[in-house]
Amino acid sequence: MAINFQAPKGVSEYVPPRSAIFEMVREQLCAPAKSAGYQYMELPVFEDTALFARGVGESTDIVTKEMYTFEDRGGRSITLRPEGTAGVMRAVIEHGLDRGQLPVKVLYSGAYFRAERPQKGRYRQFYQVGIEAIGLNDPLIDAEVIWLADQAFKNIGLKNYRLEITSLGDAESRAAHRKDLLKFYETLNLDEATASRAKLNPLRLFDDKRPEMIEAMSKAPVLLDYLNEESKVHFEKVRAYLDALGVKYEINPKLVRGFDYYTGTTFEFIHMGLGAQSAIGGGGRYDKLMSELGGQDLSGIGWGLGVDRTILAAEEEGVIPADLGNADLFIIPLGTQLEAIKIAAELRSAGKVVEIAFGERGLKGAMKGADKSGAKYVVVLGETEVASGSVELKTMSSGDTKSVRISDLVNAL
């Protein structure tokens, strides 16, 4: 009896030909950060459950209902990472990276896990690229970090997105705002579910999508108006730097993010062509996270960009090159298999992508194979070509051919 195995519910998988897009997008998302000196880090996909409970925040939905948590054979509580920052902070502290020159600038990419009900752009295993700059609370870093994300999206060719930023201020600013916000809620007569959400994180209600709540919240006191002098100056500098860098943004004083650790500068990239799950990236500054996790009292800032959603966005905008992952050359040997594979080996070590026709198909079938492969050029290699040392290099798109010395193929491609 055959059993039909299926991938677990809600995971995103990338198989050819779409996997070529995945590789390209992930690489492009990392590229700007690499060029700014962020160094790569590879971390475990699971951590001590308490790390996330403490790092992400006990009150968040992520911790209360979306984590893949299990007990390992030693009786330890383990959780599949639902986000990247907490694990990075743990590793930075554990390896003493914050004992050297500051800021520590790291880059990472990988799979993350949340046990949510899947829908478009939301998966139970999804991919993110992230960076963190830890150790200095300099507005110039904030601006650079945001610029790096913006560059990443631009490199891929995205246009139809916007950047929203705000400042959540420092602890003093937030405390002042919170007091007034809670007072405001008392006047609202909230239903039970909403009230308990407000209790966990008062800012959450700014994110409510119900029209009556949006209406009610339009009169709520906004955190941005409660920034103390220091926070205000910091945010103004960030904005001035962004303006100077030509990064376009909108200030959204009601921007709310899902993690409790954010303070100060906070931002989100939203793509307009996606469905309900429209955030393609986001991040912010965190003042207390590191000390909370047992490290020094250092501020940091970082972001996570969603690879899956960026792919959806890029596909929606039609900016994916059609020939992604296709070969440069397709060689069809006719009784010259040995010579063909030697030529292929040489071209490959020179960095060319070369395929060979395998099997006993006739020339016609092999040509079809070459066509389907999407290779840019094709050559037929028979006894005469081997003897003469030159081949007819055919450009598949146009059908044109030209005679090329085999030894000169590298340059011709």
Add this chain to the structure above:
RNA sequence: GUGGAUGUAGCUCAGCUGGUAGAGCAUCCGGUUGUGGUCCGGAAUGUCGCGGGUUCGAGCCCCGUCAUUCACCCCA
């Protein structure tokens, strides 16, 4: 976790008020000699998601179940 939609060949789908399964694309072979994309001919391919029920008879009706998908919640 809640709600809606959908599950028929590898893919996209059709299948009339229940009568024993079809198209297009893709795949493979051919249209005679060493050149693909178009065209023509041919071939292969399905426990109609799974389990139960109603019926002489179910892809079509009923119940259950699983999965996919979109939205809510939340987030990348």
